[in-house]
Amino acid sequence: MNMQEAAVRADEILDGTFVAIKPPVHWTHGQSTQGGCDVQRRRAVMTIISEERRGSFLGVIERYWESQGYKQLSVNNSDMPAMYYRTPDGFNVRVLVGSNGQAFFEVATPCVNASKVSPPKAETVGPNYAGKETPVPDVRSDFWSVKSSPSSRA
Numbered sequence: 001m002n003m004q005e006a007a008v009r010a011d012e013i014l015d016g017t018f019v020a021i022k023p024p025v026h027w028t029h030g031q032s033t034q035g036g037c038d039v040q041r042r043r044a045v046m047t048i049i050s051e052e053r054r055g056s057f058l059g060v061i062e063r064y065w066e067s068q069g070y071k072q073l074s075v076n077n078s079d080m081p082a083m084y085y086r087t088p089d090g091f092n093v094r095v096l097v098g099s100n101g102q103a104f105f106e107v108a109t110p111c112v113n114a115s116k117v118s119p120p121k122a123e124t125v126g127p128n129y130a131g132k133e134t135p136v137p138d139v140r141s142d143f144w145s146v147k148s149s150p151s152s153r154a
Helices: 003-020 051-067
Strands: 027-029 039-045 071-076 082-086 092-097 103-108
Touching: 003 039, 003 051, 003 103, 051 082, 051 092
Parallel strands: none
Antiparallel strands: 027 039, 039 103, 071 082, 082 092, 092 103
C-alpha cells in the first residue's frame, strides 16, 4: 500500500463513520497532513453537539466502530471527551469533542510506501473550510444541539 491508497482508505473510514451518524451532521474537511510514510485525514463537525447529547453522539460512533471490528485503545472522559480506536488494518481513528460542542475526527494511517497524496474527494455537508481555519460550529440540529438528554425508549 502506498500513501495515496492509505489516504483513500482513511477517507473510507471517515465516510463510513459519518454515514453511521443519525441524524446526519454538517461537517468540513480539516487539514490533511502527511509525514515521510503516513497520512492524517481530518474532519470537523459543524453541527453543534450540546453537552447533553455528547454521550449519545459518542455512543453512536463507538457502536459503529466496534461493529467494524475496531479495537478501543483509550477513552478520555474529561471536559473534552475523546475516543481512540485502531482498525484491523492498523489505522488509528480518533474523535474528540472540543469546546463549543465541536467534534473533530482524525484517521492516521500506518507507515506505508511513499507516494504523492491527493486531497480528499468527499463532498462536505455544508461549506468546505479545507485550507482555512475551521470556525466554531454554527449549525443547529433539532436533535444534536438540544439542551436535554434523549428520552429512553420503552
